Amino acid sequence: MLCVVVIWGVNFTVVKQTISEIYPMAFAAIRFSLATVFIVVVLHARGEVLRFKRDDSLKVLIMGLLGIAACQTFFIQGIARTTAGNASLLVGTTPIFVTIMSVLLHI
16 A cells, blocks of 8 residues: 555656656557556466456447546646646545535535
8 A cells, every 4th residue: 555655646746757858648658558568467467368248348448538548638738737746736635526526416
């Protein structure tokens, strides 16, 4: 758990520094590609195979595009337009905004 906290803590600073050196969307593509390779290697090492039903193909594609590609695009573009500190504060307050929206929307 400590490792995860450290990684998440330095993530904003590392991303901000990296996108000052290379084009932000190129960084997002590299980051996404490396994460994909890492997941495939871990699954292979554990002897697991990623399978899903043919009926789920469209759902998996949509979730991949919205859940990963769009999220990473907004994250990288957001970091490019503000400081690492501001970005981390905004992400850190997500639970507060989710709670407020849940109360307002009666969810």
